[in-house]
Amino acid sequence: MKYYIIAGEASGDLHASNLMKSILKKDSNAEFRFWGGDLMTKVAGFSPVKHYKDLAFMGFLEVAKNLKTILKNIKFCKQDIVNYKPDVVVLVDYPGFNLRIAEFAKNSGIKVIYYISPQLWAWKEGRVEKIKNFVDEMLVILPFEKDFYRKHQVDAHFVGHPLLDAISDLPEIDIRKFKSENNLNEKEIIALLPGSREQEVAKMLELMLSVRTFFADYQFVIAGAPSLPKEFYQKYVDENVHFVSNKTYDLLRVSKAALVTSGTATLETALLNIPEVVCYRSSRISYEIGKRVVKNIKYISLVNLIMDQEVVTELIQSELNTENLVRNLKRILEGDSRQKMLSDFKLLRKKLGGKGASDHAADVIING
Known part of the structure; x- marks a missing residue:
């Protein structure tokens, strides 16, 4: 299968890199194209389409100042997905960007998986409608998120928290x-x-x-x-x-x-x-x-x-x-x-x- 993965932050790079390792164990024919960082690069053996350091705009003011760049990145990403023709698009958190891509990919007939839910239970709860309409599978990492989505008629999968994977692999320390x-x-x-x-x-x-x-x-x-x-x-x-x-x-x-x-x-x-x-x-x-x-x-x-x-x-x-x-x-x-x-x-x-x-x-x- 061909996987197009988008992680827009350092934490997303960590969790997406571990996800890629797991996919490779289960799908020997896996092919990746991705937005992310150095950890994903190490797994794939090649550089991302865009590094998350070029995508990290925090806060209302910074987003407003860089809106032109953000919109340009979204347009480029959509075209890149069309060119790559993936079997599935995997979106890792990063909701401002990824929910737009979810809508585009779904309308283009591509399967959309969302891994690590945006914190809609804290704010912008209205975005759940986008999840319902444009995401095929929502994979959540906090146990109460499954109940939150059930309340909104979304059947989310609780897969556990990936930090436990990252921490369990640490070697003994002296x-x-x-x-x-x-x-x-x-x-x-x-x-x-x-x-x-x-x-x-x-x-x-x-x-x-x-x-x-x-x-x-x-x-x-x-x-x-x-x-x-x-x-x-x-x-x-x-x-x-x-x-x-x-x-x-x-x-x-x-x-x-x-x-x-x-x-x-x-x-x-x-x-x-x-x-x-x-x-x-x-x-x-x-x-x-x-x-x-x-x-x-x-x-x-x-x-x-x-x-x-x-x-x-x-x-x-x-x-x-x-x-x-x-x-x-x-x-x-x-x-x-x-x-x-x-x-x-x-x-x-x-x-x-x-x-x-x-x-x-x-x-x-x-x-x-």
Whole structure:
């Protein structure tokens, strides 16, 4: 079969690359053409049609400024699909772009599979109609998404969460070796995951590092984002604050606890079994707009959303301050609260269906 796969972000590149590996195991005649990144390139053995780094426009203003480029990419993609004549188009998250392609592909008589649902349950619920009309199979990775789609008369497949595949393939890690290679001292580590965008990282690091005088027995290590240069982080580094780049999973695995900016990282941290405090703060205007746009959502972290209870503490807006960070970080470093969180993480992994999301998704894509 010929597969045309579109992933428009780094996370999509990761999950699509694992999906491609599973497809190759089950379909020895598989041929790929794809939009994605370096991980998909490694599987395919050739470069993407477009790299996701050339597609990543975040926020209303950036999208508006680059609208001409976005529309040009959509037009090019449609023509490229016509030229390639795939048996199936596989869309990975990235809804603003991919829902337009879904409509085009479906109307062109091509089978459309959507892998990793847009978060329609949080906002833009009206887009479900597009899923109903233009997507042949919806493959979801969060257990409550199946119920959400059933409510809208869409028979979605819950395939499990692909992060479990990515994490289960990690080799054993030697803590002493990791510390030595990254010039860290012998103290236990508190990991800081402040996000990936410069403005966000600067704001979050200032807050996260405000607790360090209360935890002199620990060293703080910042997980650097690949999108930011090493020089950006240097002003935060001192004898007890360190920095590592492109090693987030390894850093978490050698840490005692973590302070994490909300996003997929909150789930990754939990699946790696590291107790965490979730941090979120945006401008007041953005927050007020967000509250009105995002509906019926009790939590901001995926961990709590999946478990439908507060497993990890979420410090949001004015609640995100030094006093609250210190108190909640102390709770998860030792004692009953730490053990309860680790116990809940086991239930989380069970609820996500265990390893095998990529294989399950590949089965549906190949066999229908």
